[in-house]
Amino acid sequence: MDEPRRSGLREARRDRGWTQEEAADQLARLAWVRRGERVGVNADMIAKWERGDKSPSSRYRELLCLLYGATPEYLGIARVTKSRASAVPVPASPAVTERSLVDALGGAAAILDQLGAAGGILAPRMFDAWKDDVMQRRAMLKLMGIMPAVTVLPSATESARRSRSGKPTPDNVRDMDYLADRYQTLYHSTAPAALMTPVVAHLSTLGDLLRQDPGPAERRRLLANRARVGTLAGRLSFFDLQDSMAARAYYSLALEAAREADDHLQATAALAHVAFIPAAEHGFSAALDYLHGASEHLRSQPCGPIASWLAAVESEMHTNAGNSTTALRAIDRARDALTAPGLIPDLPWFDYYDATRLHGFAGYATLRANRYDDARTELSTALGKLSRSAVKQRAVFLADLATVELHQGDLDHACTIAADAAHQLHQAGYATGAGRLRDLRAALEPWNTTTPVRALDDQLAALN
Numbered sequence: 001m002d003e004p005r006r007s008g009l010r011e012a013r014r015d016r017g018w019t020q021e022e023a024a025d026q027l028a029r030l031a032w033v034r035r036g037e038r039v040g041v042n043a044d045m046i047a048k049w050e051r052g053d054k055s056p057s058s059r060y061r062e063l064l065c066l067l068y069g070a071t072p073e074y075l076g077i078a079r080v081t082k083s084r085a086s087a088v089p090v091p092a093s094p095a096v097t098e099r100s101l102v103d104a105l106g107g108a109a110a111i112l113d114q115l116g117a118a119g120g121i122l123a124p125r126m127f128d129a130w131k132d133d134v135m136q137r138r139a140m141l142k143l144m145g146i147m148p149a150v151t152v153l154p155s156a157t158e159s160a161r162r163s164r165s166g167k168p169t170p171d172n173v174r175d176m177d178y179l180a181d182r183y184q185t186l187y188h189s190t191a192p193a194a195l196m197t198p199v200v201a202h203l204s205t206l207g208d209l210l211r212q213d214p215g216p217a218e219r220r221r222l223l224a225n226r227a228r229v230g231t232l233a234g235r236l237s238f239f240d241l242q243d244s245m246a247a248r249a250y251y252s253l254a255l256e257a258a259r260e261a262d263d264h265l266q267a268t269a270a271l272a273h274v275a276f277i278p279a280a281e282h283g284f285s286a287a288l289d290y291l292h293g294a295s296e297h298l299r300s301q302p303c304g305p306i307a308s309w310l311a312a313v314e315s316e317m318h319t320n321a322g323n324s325t326t327a328l329r330a331i332d333r334a335r336d337a338l339t340a341p342g343l344i345p346d347l348p349w350f351d352y353y354d355a356t357r358l359h360g361f362a363g364y365a366t367l368r369a370n371r372y373d374d375a376r377t378e379l380s381t382a383l384g385k386l387s388r389s390a391v392k393q394r395a396v397f398l399a400d401l402a403t404v405e406l407h408q409g410d411l412d413h414a415c416t417i418a419a420d421a422a423h424q425l426h427q428a429g430y431a432t433g434a435g436r437l438r439d440l441r442a443a444l445e446p447w448n449t450t451t452p453v454r455a456l457d458d459q460l461a462a463l464n
Contacts, residue, residue, distance in 0.1 A: 008075040010050040012068040020046040023067075030063055049077070115182055115198070118175040125201035125208075168214040168222065176206065176225050183232055184351055188390045189428050192240035199233050203253070223261035228349040230254030231270050235352075240392075242431045244277050264301035265347065268294045272310055275317065284321040288314070303345060308338035309353040312361040324369035331362045356385040360397050367400055367407075375404045395424035395433035403440050414440075415452035422459040 013023045020043040027046075031039040041060070048054040049064075056064060061077050072078035115122070179202060186195055206226045214222060230253040238247035251274045258266035275290035291314055298307060315330035338355060363378035379401040386394055398421035405414035418440055425433050441460060447453045 007050045007052070009046075009064065009068075009077065012075060013046070013050070016068075019043070020050075027060075027063055027067055030067055052076075114186070115179060118178045119198070121172065121175055122179070122198055122201045122205055125204040167212040168209045168218050170218070172209060173214075173218050173221050173225075176202070176209070176222065180225055180228050180232075181348060183229065184349060187232060187236070188387075188392055191428055192236050192430070196233070196236050196241070199229060199236065202229050203233060203250075220261050223257045224263050224266065227254045227258035227261060227263060227266040227270065230257060231266070231273060231349070234270070234273055238273075238276060238280075239432045240430055244280065248274065248277060264297045265303055265306055265345070266349070268297040268301075268306055268310070269350070271297065272313055275313065279317050279320060282321075284317055287317050291317070302342075303347075304337050304340045304342055305344060305347075305350065305353065307340075308334045308358065309350075311337060312353070312358055315361055315365050319365045319368045324365070327365045328369060331358075331365050334358055334361065356382050357393070359385070360393065360400075363397065363404075364400055367404055370407075372404050372407050376401065376408075379404065391424045391427045392430040392433060395421045395430055396436055398424065399433060399436035399440055403436075403443065406440065406443060411444075411447055411450065412452050415444075415456045418456055419459045422456070422462070426462065 013020070016023075018026065023046050024041045024043050027041050028039050031041075039060075045054075049056050049060075056077055061072055064075060064077060065072055068075060179198075183195065183199055183202070203226065206222055206229070210219065210222055210226075230250050234247040234250035234254065237243040237250060251270050254270040255267055255274075258264075258270055271290055272294040275287040275294070277287075278284075278290070279287035291310060294310060298310065311330045311334035315327040315334065318324075318327035318330060335358065338358060359378045359382035363375050363382060366372075366378060367375035379397050382397050383394065383401065386397065388394075398417050402414045402417035402421065405417060418437060421433065421437055425437070437460065441456070444453050444456070
């Protein structure tokens with residue numbers, strides 16, 4: 001009796017726990033991001049390939065190799081010539097250290113689906129952005145001595161052959177503005193690594209468009225868009241992914257674009273965001289210098305809400321430096337600036353600060369000043385007014401409120417609130433929120449053996 005035919009395709013799919021229908025969905029998603037094509041693959045096609053009833057075309061062979069991170073020989077779909085027909089194939093090992101290449105791409109592809117028709121302009125750059133990330137991870141694995149030999153990424157020649165954006169049209173410019181709005185919304189509740197891929201692709205596409213010599217009005221709009229999305233990329237890199245070097249580069253790109261577009265408000269925002277980088281390493285003098293530079297830009301185009309934000313950021317710098325009195329004075333200035341009369345420009349990119357966030361800044365400053373009743377009031381007010389979709393910011397406020405309850409002697413309540421913060425971070429990773437939770441957990445050391453702390457540890461373990 002003949003032995004059943006080995007199917008590398010079937011094994012690779014089962015290793016990932018996918019049904020044939022799920023494998024077809026993943027393959028279709030990859031085809032859209034990789035080629036900008038809608039393919040008609042279904043579960044029946046997957047079954048026929050796995051049984052050997054049909055052989056996938058060259059197009060599908062490439063996609064299957066990308067999908068499973070393996071060679072055609074391993075999957076059993078390599079073309080067999082007459083000279084090789086009698087040879088016994090020796091399958092290569094799959095890329096076991098990377099569950100599959102599409103696993104890393106899947107989140108970004110799902111976001112691309114959410115962007116709708118406008119997202120089509122990113123397709124030529126999406127795969128490049130993701131590929132660069134994969135190659136960086138592969139280089140690190142090689143240095144660690146654990147990188148397998150399988151490599152199925154497209155060559156530079158192939159990448160160069162793919163179409164690039166042509167001369168900007170009004171529709172292109174509108175699409176880029178629409179996409180920037182969508183990223184801004186998605187930021188608050190989306191996994192940062194998934195969002196980063198389309199954001200980087202967006203910046204690359206902007207570079208393509210700007211090199212096509214657009215007219216003055218279109219160029220200025222594209223530069224303003226680059227400033228906005230560059231700042232968002234910096235925020236993702238620094239606050240979410242803890243990559244300060246990448247954050248500096250993106251903020252620099254945003255600052256240059258804002259200055260060329262003569263947009264002082266976006267220049268203010270980019271420069272002020274840079275201040276967080278030295279502050280994270282206790283370089284508070286350098287951080288305040290960046291804030292001073294941001295204030296200089298703001299003098300050319302005054303704006304109460306942004307002036308308030310600068311004062312609130314300054315309060316955080318002074319709080320972390322241990323200067324509580326100066327920090328609280330900065331909070332007072334932030335309140336005055338936010339309520340000052342005057343016209344407020346429409347700034348769709350400036351959605352990360354308002355009166356609710358100011359309560360959060362005030363809660364942090366009063367917490368670190370040991371004014372726990374005031375901190376509870378400020379943080380509770382912030383949480384009550386914050387949108388439920390702003391899960392990252394909610395996690396930070398909850399972690400601070402849990403710290404207040406711990407200092408007030410309510411261990412059970414502190415752990416319950418901290419568990420809620422951890423739940424928020426499950427929905428969308430956020431390094432800043434995770435850092436606040438780590439600080440709280442360190443303060444809980446004396447109660448390690450208690451039931452509330454053990455329960456909290458179970459929640460925190462799932463974040464790692």
